[in-house]
Every structure is written in C-alpha cells, then in structure tokens.
Amino acid sequence: MQSSKNIDEVVSHFKCDADVSSYKPYGSGHINDTFFLKNVSFGGSDYLLQRINHRIFTNVERLTENMRRVTEHLKSKMKEYGNGDPLKEVMTLIPTDSGQFFYKDSVGDYWRMFYFLSDTKSYDVVETEKQAYEGGKAFGKFQAMLSDIPAGEMFEVIPDFHNIQKRLQHLDEAVANNAGGRVASVGAELEIVAKYASSMQYFQQPEQVATLPKRVIHNDTKFNNVLLNSNDEAQCVIDLETVMDGYVAYDFGDAIRTIVNTTTEDEVDLSKIQLNLSLFNAYVQGYLKEASRFLTDAEVNSLMKGALLLPYMQAVRFLTDHINGDKYFKIKFEGHNLQRAKAQFQLVKILDANAAAMQETILKEMNSLQHSAY
Template identity: 85%
Template sequence: MQSSKNIAEVVSHFKCAADVGSQKAYGSGHINDTFKLKNVSPGGADYLLQRINHKIFTNVEKLTDNMRKVTEHLKSKINALGYGDPMKEVMTLIPTTNGSFFYKDSDGDYWRMFYFLGDTKSYDVVETQKQAYEGGKAFGKFQYMLSDIPAGEIYEVIPDFHNIQKRLQHLDEAIAKDTHGRVASVTPELEIVKHYAEAMQYFQQPGQVAALPKRVIHNDTKFNNVLLDSNDEAQCVIDLETVMDGYVAYDFGDAIRTIINTTTEDEADLSKIQLNMPLFDAYVKGYLKEASKFLTDAEVNSLMKGALLLPYMQAVRFLTDHINGDTYFKIKFEGHNLQRARAQFQLLKMLDAHAGQMHQTILTEMESYKTAQY
C-alpha cells in the first residue's frame, strides 16, 4: 500500500479534486496497482489512480497514447449515434497539470488517473444468462465501434501478445534455464502442452493469416473487464492497456474462457471445472448481436479456434511464470501459477470435447442475425 504522502505527491500533478486520505486499494487485477479516491467536491465523480507496471508496459507514452486514441474514438462514435452517455460508457483519462495523461514520480513509477464509474459492478464469475448476454454485447459492440480504425494505427504495447509460437518459445526458454528447479515437478503439464501444440498454431498458418483481417481488439476480455449497471446491463468495457491489433477470435476466446467456466480461473479442485453451456449460448447471442455487423465468414469460422487457444495460451503463460519463479503475475501463495495452469488445461479439455457443438451454435446464431438484417 502506498503511503498517503506518496499518493498526495502523485495526485497533486493531476487536474482533479481527490481526497488523498480516502485512498483504498481497488480491484483484483494481476498487473497494475489501483486505488480508489473520493472527490472532495460533493456530488463530484470519484477517481481511480493506477500505478502502471512499466516492467510489462515498457513504453508508457505509447501505451497512454493508445488509450487516448481509443477512448476518444469510442466517445465520438457514441456521440454520433445521438444517444447514450460517453462519460458513462467509456473510461475517461484525467490530464496532468502539464497536459499529459500520465505522471512519472521521483521513484521512477508511472501513474494515470480516470474518473471512477459509480453504481457499477463487475463479476469474476458469471452468475446469470443475462450477465453473459450483456458481456457478449459489450465486447461485440467494443469491437464493432473500433472496426474502422485501420490496422497499424495502434501501437503494439506487448509484441506477439497472443502469438502462441512465441509463448511456447518463452516456455522452452524457461525450461532450459529452470532457474528455480521446478521443471521436474511439472512433467504432466508439459505433456499437455506438447499434445496440443500443433493444433494451437491455427492462427499462424499461412492460409489463416491471409484470410483473417487484423483488427483493433481488446486482447484481455475477462468478464470482469465489463462494468454492468445496477440492472446487470453492460455499461462500459475497461482495462484498455492491451488494446492493439489482433484477431477477433482472440477476444472471443478469452471471454469464453472466463464466462463458460463454472468456477474461478485458479480452481484447485479440477472436478469443479465444468462448462455452463447456457452461458455460452447467451454470450454468443449477445456478442453476435453487435459483431455480426462487421464479421467476415472466415472470422466467424475462427471463433471456436480462439475459444480453444486462449485457455491453452493462458495455461502456457501461467506455467512459464511458475517455472521462472512467479515474476509476471501476482500470486497469493507459492504454486499459485501452477494451480492456475492446471485449471486452464482442464478447461481446455472440456472445451475440446464440446467444440463441434459450440461451433454449430455460433453458425446458427450468426445465420439468424444475417436473416434479420435482410
């Protein structure tokens, strides 16, 4: 926890009216440190202050420019529609006193600030079909509103973020170094990696590279990155650090990874990891309500490939971090990353067993939206 003195120094560089003494740690993110601060002005919006993990996001200036471009684009789209509230439906960056949107303190830490969106909530585990539908609609709309930004305009903040070939390469490097002597204890997990490795390189195949357009996507579509209002209706997509070019199936796959699982992503009891198919159906319906406006046939056919890839990739990342000594993801106990990896591998097995049925659901739903449009 940062001291109030440190927070006060940071806050003094932003154009805000934050009550420094009200600071509270906020959220369950793995990467950045986030604090909620109250507004000293009665009725004024509260604030979120974030310390950016610049070991991961090494170019904070480019990262911040991405977020500015994306939020401004989203707000302009909502304004053009003539309805909706861009201040509620899009995150709003608060400028510093020198006009920038981030501040570097005397310790070399980088900070940014947003208005806090009150009367909202997020869920780590989806509880209802309505929530799943609204999450799908939120991410589908997010992709749709950004679909007219040309590829290459957004800076690649983490190169090869969803390139499984690179992730497997990083795993091989971790195995070769074995800095913490953990490789011998993860043989079963490494066998699973090997079993699926070839099939998971679908998005690197030349035919798919030629057929699938690169678009500006979110790249981290965990369900808790959608804020819902008091009626459990989607209000805002948050955590925009990883917004950059990618395939729409990456976003679809990561959302399914967190929505369809009947328990948390780090469940220790693998028998509890089951597929909630009604939630999948609801998410697909909500997602395609918006995304059907721009998706190509090739992209539709790739969606289930993304749903298989993302739990596999996340498991590989967790396993790599475990072998490296837990240097990337925050952990709550020793072995946490290994437990996360095992849970994701189990989810992958369940998804693989039902992939055909799930793909048909996507095709049927897509056809219904096409029919409605004509």
C-alpha cells in the same frame, strides 16, 4: 501499500479534486495496482488512480496514446450515432498539470487516473445468462465501434501478445533455464502442452494469415473487464492498456474462457471445472447481435479456435511464470501460478470435447441474425 506521502505527490500532479486521505486498494487485477479516491467536491465524480507496471508495459507514453485515441474514438462514435452516454460508457482519462495523461513520480513509477464510474459492478464468475448476454453485447459493440480504425495504426504494447508460437518459445526457454528449480515437478503439465501445441497454431498458418483481417481489439476480455450497472446491463469496457491489433477471435476466446467455466480460473478441484453452455449461448447471442455487422465469414469460422487457444495460452503463460519463479503475475501463495495452469489446461480439455457443437451454435446464431436482417 503505498505511503500517503507518495500518493499525495502523485495526486497533486493530476487535474482533480481527490481526497488523498481516502485512498484504498481497489479491484483484483494481476498486473497493475489500483486505488480508489473520493472527490472532495460534493457531487463530483470519484477517481481511480492506477500505478502502471512499467516492467511489463515498457513504453508508457505510447500505451497511453493508444488508450487516449481509443477512448476518444469510442466517445466520438457514441455522439455520432446517439448510441450511448460517452461519460458513463467510456473510461475518461484525467490529464496532469503538464497536459499528459500519465505521471512519473520521484521513485520512477508511472501513474494514470480515471473518473470512477459509480453504481457499477463487475464479476469474476458469471452468475446468470443475462450477465453473459450483456458481456457479449459489450465486447461486440466495443469491437464494432473500433472496426473502422485501420490495422497498423496502433502501437504494439506487448509484441506477439497472443502469438502462441512465441509463448511456447518462452516456455521452452523457461524450461531450459529452470530459474525457479521447478521443472522436475511439472512433467504432466508439459505433456499437455506438447499434446495440443500443433493444433493451437491455427492463427499462424499461412492460410489464416492471408484471410483473417487484423483489427483493433481489446486483447484482455476476461469478464471482469466489463462494468455492469445495477440492473446487470453492460455499461463500460475497462482495462484498455492492451488495446492494439489482433484477431477478433482472441477477444472472443478470452471472454469465453472466463464465462463458461463453472468455477474460478485457479480452481484447485479440477472436477469442478465444467462448461456452462447456457452462458456460452447467451454470450454468443449478445456478441453477435453487435459484431455480426462487421465480421467476415472467415472470422466467424475462427471464433471457436480462439475459444480453444486462449485458455491454452493462458495456461502456458501461467506455467512459464511458475517455472521462472513467479516474476510476471501477482500470486497469493507459492504454487498459485501452477494451480492456475492446471485449471486452464482442464478447461482446454473440456472445450476441445465440445468445440464442434459450440461452433454449430455460433453458426446457427449468425445465420438467424442474417435472415432477420432481410
């Protein structure tokens, strides 16, 4: 918990009317620390204050410029087409007294502030087809509105973020170093890694590199990064710090990873991990309703590859962090990262068994949308 003196120092440098005494932790993110603050002005918007993990996001200035550019682009698109409310449907960064959109405090921590979007909610576990459909619409619309930003113009916040070859290399290094003394206890998990390693390198194959366009994508589309309104309708996509170039299938895959799983991403009872295919179908319908207008055939054909890759990659990342001694992700107990890895590997197995049928669902929905357009 931050001291009130530290929070007071930070808040004083943002152009806001925040009540410092009201601050309290907010959300369940793995990386950054987020706090909610009330507005002292009656009827004014409340705030979210976020301490940026600069050990992971090492270039806060360039990261912030990405976020500023993306949020301004989204708001401009909404105004241009009359398609939404920019103040409610896009995160708004609050400037500091120096005009920047981040502040470095006296102990070297970096902070940013947003307006809090009231009367919204997020879900760690999807409960209804409507929620899945709305999540699909939200991420599809997000990608569509950013699809005219040329590749190569965004700062690469985390190099090779979704490059599975690099993730496997990091795992190999972790195993070799064995910093946490845990390698001997994860033999079964390392066997699963090896079993799927070759097939998971689809996006590094020369043919795919040549045909799949790089686009500006979210790169962290777990379902709780969509805010829904009181009617469970999508309102805003949040957590924009990893927005940079990538393949659309990465976003599709991470969303599916957190939507179709019938339990949490760290479920200890692996028998509870099953696929909710009705939620998958609903997400696909919502996503393609928005994204079909810009997707190429090659991208549509790659979507299920992303759905297989992302839980596998997340499992590799959790396993790597476990072996390294839990240096990256926040954990709630010793062995938490290993438990997460086991759950994600189980999800990979089930997705692999159903991948052909799920891809057929995607193609049928895409075909239906294309025919209805004529």
